[in-house]
Amino acid sequence: MPRRCGKTLPTTVRLLAQGAVPPHSVSPLDFSGKLRQVAIANDAAQRTILVGIGENPSLVHVREGLHTAMQTLRSTHTPSAHVIVPKSVASTAEPTTNFFGPKAFPTDSTQLQRQVVQWARMSLYEDSRMKSKSKEKLIVPQITFGHSQDGQFDASNVRHGQAVAESVNHARDLGNCRPDVMSPDRFATEAKRLCSITANKKHKVTVRHDLRMKDLKSRGLNLLAAVGQGAVRPPRLVVLEYNGNPKSKSTTAVVGKGVTMDTGGLNVKPFGSMETMHMDMMGAAAVFGMTEAIARLQLPVNFVSVFALAENAVGPNAVMPSCIVRSLKGSTVEITNTDAEGRLVLADAMTFVQDYAKLKTRVDYVIDVATLTGACTVALGNERAGLFSNNYGMVDTLVLAGEETTEPVWPLPITAEHESKMQGLMSDLINCTSDRYAGACTAAAFLKHFVNKDVQWAHLDIAGPGIGTKATNRNPAGAPGFGVQLLVRYFEKLAQR
Numbered sequence: 001m002p003r004r005c006g007k008t009l010p011t012t013v014r015l016l017a018q019g020a021v022p023p024h025s026v027s028p029l030d031f032s033g034k035l036r037q038v039a040i041a042n043d044a045a046q047r048t049i050l051v052g053i054g055e056n057p058s059l060v061h062v063r064e065g066l067h068t069a070m071q072t073l074r075s076t077h078t079p080s081a082h083v084i085v086p087k088s089v090a091s092t093a094e095p096t097t098n099f100f101g102p103k104a105f106p107t108d109s110t111q112l113q114r115q116v117v118q119w120a121r122m123s124l125y126e127d128s129r130m131k132s133k134s135k136e137k138l139i140v141p142q143i144t145f146g147h148s149q150d151g152q153f154d155a156s157n158v159r160h161g162q163a164v165a166e167s168v169n170h171a172r173d174l175g176n177c178r179p180d181v182m183s184p185d186r187f188a189t190e191a192k193r194l195c196s197i198t199a200n201k202k203h204k205v206t207v208r209h210d211l212r213m214k215d216l217k218s219r220g221l222n223l224l225a226a227v228g229q230g231a232v233r234p235p236r237l238v239v240l241e242y243n244g245n246p247k248s249k250s251t252t253a254v255v256g257k258g259v260t261m262d263t264g265g266l267n268v269k270p271f272g273s274m275e276t277m278h279m280d281m282m283g284a285a286a287v288f289g290m291t292e293a294i295a296r297l298q299l300p301v302n303f304v305s306v307f308a309l310a311e312n313a314v315g316p317n318a319v320m321p322s323c324i325v326r327s328l329k330g331s332t333v334e335i336t337n338t339d340a341e342g343r344l345v346l347a348d349a350m351t352f353v354q355d356y357a358k359l360k361t362r363v364d365y366v367i368d369v370a371t372l373t374g375a376c377t378v379a380l381g382n383e384r385a386g387l388f389s390n391n392y393g394m395v396d397t398l399v400l401a402g403e404e405t406t407e408p409v410w411p412l413p414i415t416a417e418h419e420s421k422m423q424g425l426m427s428d429l430i431n432c433t434s435d436r437y438a439g440a441c442t443a444a445a446f447l448k449h450f451v452n453k454d455v456q457w458a459h460l461d462i463a464g465p466g467i468g469t470k471a472t473n474r475n476p477a478g479a480p481g482f483g484v485q486l487l488v489r490y491f492e493k494l495a496q497r
Contacts, residue, residue: 009047011081012149013073015065018055023048035061036068036473040076049073049081058090059107063119063406064473070123073141080142085116087147111404113153116145117161118168118485119406125169125476127176163296164488168481171282171289175479179261179278183233184309187258187281191238191288191307197295198242205295208304208357209239220328221352223344226335228310230265230318235310237349239357240291244300245495251302251361252494253353254487257342257370258284258309265312265338266320279479280342282466283369284309286483293488301491302361308349312341324427328352329450334424337432342372343443344431347450354452365394366457367490368447369483375439376412377464385409385482386461388444390451394458397493398486405485406474409460418445460486 016022018033023041031039035054040047049072053065062085073081089107107115124140145153174182174190188210198204213234216225221237228235243251262277263269269277284307291305319325324334328351333344346368354363376386385402387409389395395411402409418441424430429449433442444459451457465482468475475481 008079009042009045011047011049011073011078013049013051013069013081013083015051015053015062015069015083015085017053017057017086022050036064038068038072056090057086059115059404060406062086062089062116066116066119067123067474070120070141074124074139077139078141079139082144082146082149083116083120084146084148085112088112107404110154110157113145113157114161114164115405117153117158118165120145121162121165122168122481123476125172127173127478160297164293164485167289167293167296167488168484170292171285171484172479172481174285174288175279175282175481177278179311182260182278182281184228184236184258184260184311185233187260187284187307187309188236188238191240191305194240194288194291194295197292201295201298203242203244203295203298205240205242205291207238208241208359209237209352211237219352219356220326221348222325223327223333224308224310224348226319226323226325227259227265227312227341227344230315231311231313232315233311235345236307237309237352238307239353240305241359242291242295242305243302243360244294244298245302248302249361250364251304251359252365252367252491253304253306253350253363254287254290255306255308255346255349255353255366255368256284256287257281257346257368257372258307259342259345260309260311262312262339262341263314265341266314266318267337267339268314269339276467276469279467280371281309282371282479282482283460283462285479285481286369286462286466286487289481289484290487290491293484294491297488299491299495301495303491304353304357304359304363306349306353308345310341310345312338327450328356331428331449332424333429333431334427336430336434340432340443342370343446346370346447350447350450354455364455366451366455367394367460367487368458369460369462369487371463371466372461373440373443373463375436375443376461379412379440380410380464382464383408385465386412386440387458388412388414388441388448388461389458390448391456391458394456398458398460398490401489401493402486405489407465407482407486409486412441412444414441414445414448418442419448422446422449
């Protein structure tokens with residue numbers, strides 16, 4: 001880190017588009033503005049770090065540029081910096097009526113400022129809890145933000161961005177815990193602690209249900225119980241309620257798959273497929289982060305957070321392939337593959353919150369979030385989640401929210417073909433088909449069976465973007481925390497209506 005007379009030089013970070021004129025201290029030959037390009041210049045007064053965000057930069061380019069900038073600050077041991085970003089950046093979001101040919105439009109300045117703060121804070125995340133105490137202490141630079149050298153972001157936008165980023169990072173903390181630490185009981189404890197956030201706030205998070213194994217069996221949540229029955233640490237179902245809009249009698253249930261370790265059960269996963277399965281609870285972690293962020297922000301919306309928690313373990317009591325189990329809804333399910341367990345825990349959880357939870361408000365909307373199928377990752381890759389729904393309005397809002405937060409989703413179909421494949425021979429349903437075709441769609445078709453007739457529903461398959469190991473151009477190493485920003489923005493949009 002350069003110094004002047006024993007003092008650290010003040011540092012400015014500028015995100016510049018390709019073709020923009022760099023400061024006089026940097027030659028255009030040294031810096032063109034290409035995406036993620038970095039140039040560092042020092043003069044007598046300050047240090048300037050230029051980071052390229054490419055030609056016609058979008059929100060994705062800004063996020064990648066910020067991630068590069070934050071990593072540069074950390075690697076150069078910079079204690080503080082002022083980050084300057086463009087005032088206007090194009091987004092590429094559009095309603096699904098034309099999502100095959102999206103057109104760019106300017107991002108709202110308030111939303112841009114919030115997102116910039118979020119992404120910067122998220123990029124500085126590093127999970128060092130299990131590293132040796134002798135390691136060098138992690139430096140977290142103090143960052144200010146503006147659209148000019150002297151300008152500052154609106155303070156309320158900074159606070160908003162920090163709150164969401166903190167919640168994303170907490171979701172990452174949960175996902176990075178290994179299964180010997182993050183059990184269903186541990187997750188349930190962490191979830192219930194969210195109530196303390198609102199202890200001194202107007203709108204409260206309250207625990208509505210905390211069901212243990214004996215409760216699951218006595219109440220008929222047999223699918224969830226079956227998934228967890230082979231584990232030493234039993235399954236749990238936790239339901240939290242938040243009523244930020246008391247005038248409304250309607251609420252949205254957000255159901256997270258919380259399989260804290262997925263061995264595949266007796267259909268055991270092979271080497272190379274099990275090592276990241278401590279993150280098979282990232283759907284529940286996304287719901288956790290969403291709950292924390294909205295509670296801190298006190299958004300005027302209603303929602304119910306449902307955490308379906310289990311370990312899918314191998315053991316003498318593990319559920320066996322071909323077993324037929326009666327769900328809470330009453331339909332029977334033949335478990336043809338114990339490694340298709342996520343849809344089982346979600347099915348009972350969705351039925352419970354729709355019909356048996358006895359909430360203050362009526363569940364008219366359900367969103368489930370799950371690292372559900374490798375087939376969705378094959379179809380869409382590691383950056384985009386699959387979206388299935390029975391309501392075009394929910395699809396449009398989620399697509400827009402995803403583009404604005406760079407947590408994109410892509411609509412996929414559920415057809416009569418997919419639904420017919422999930423019909424059983426000696427049971428009402430099977431949990432997995434025998435072929436590999438349309439695996440994400442058939443999984444969604446199974447879940448659709450557990451959605452009540454008048455309920456509007458969306459299913460987010462985050463198997464691709466929800467699990468991570470190595471660092472990327474947008475995220476540090478480990479659990480990405482995908483879905484928190486998306487869900488918070490979705491509810492912000494509901495609040496604006």
